[in-house]
Amino acid sequence: MAEELKLFRTWSSPFALRVVHALKIKGLEYETIFEDLSSKSDSLLRYNPIHRKIPVLVHNGKPICESLVILEYIDETWKQCPLLPRDPYEKAKARFWAKFGDDKLTSSIWNVLTTQGKEQEEHIAATVQNLKLIEELLKEKKFFGGETIGYLDIAFGRMANIISILEEIMDLKLADEEEFPLLSAWMQNFSDDPVIKECWPPQDKMIVKFQAVRESYLKTVVSQ
Structure with missing residues (x-):
């Protein structure tokens, strides 16, 4: 069947x-x-x-x-091309950091998109601190899982797409190559993988979408 x-x-x-x-x-x-x-x-x-x-x-x-x-x-x-580590401790760590990404990193990046002025500066600082923690995970590694893309790379994958979109929309640099050399290299390696590259949504459409989201949030704040 x-x-x-x-x-x-x-x-x-x-x-x-x-x-x-x-x-x-x-x-x-x-x-x-x-x-x-x-x-x-x-x-x-x-x-x-x-x-x-x-x-x-x-x-x-x-x-x-x-x-x-x-x-x-x-x-x-499906056991081919395993995503999660086999070691129970490494598997637990991958799950922990994936949850950190969803609970902390995603919300701080979203807050950068939807605020401005001093409030945005505070969220940028929080995002940078979160990215520093992520940078530490990549020491001596090409990907979070080692030499091949795994569970945590996929969990963090949207960073490689959305951070670049936010930087273009708001003319700011969240993941500076000098401050985040490992993360910058990972974002490039992840994005350049043929399987990943094939699946990215069109960049121009994403920019239009997130620009509209930002404008909508800021209008709501002004009208309150």
């Missing part, structure tokens, strides 16, 4: 992109269902009734939700 894989996503979601990267690295065939989050499909609501959001991976009719959970499911189900 042929396996059936469906991925519910949007064109720009960095969380859904994690799943795309994992599926591509594993060499898995899947069907993509693009969702309009302003008018969510009945299928999406049925498969993810709790959070009602993407990404959702459906494997032989069974839905798996939340991007980091999906990554682990993919890695445990």
